[in-house]
Amino acid sequence: MKKIMMVEGMSCGHCEMAVKNALKEVDGVQDVNVDLSTGKVEVEGDNLLDNLLMEAVDEAGYSVKEIG
16 A cells, blocks of 8 residues: 655755654554655555554654645
8 A cells, every 4th residue: 555645844854764764653654755855755554544644744843735
């Protein structure tokens, strides 16, 4: 299963790592790819729940604009 999120507030490598690390802590997440230039974050894994993914990004200090 793959989820694509649009995340606001990321601007550097530190931001990228913070989002990746936060999402990798969510149950079921196997891989995370971040594109800083577009704000697109691709999450792959099993049984991914939107609310848990959004909460992890929020706790890392960023906001999810869209998820699909």
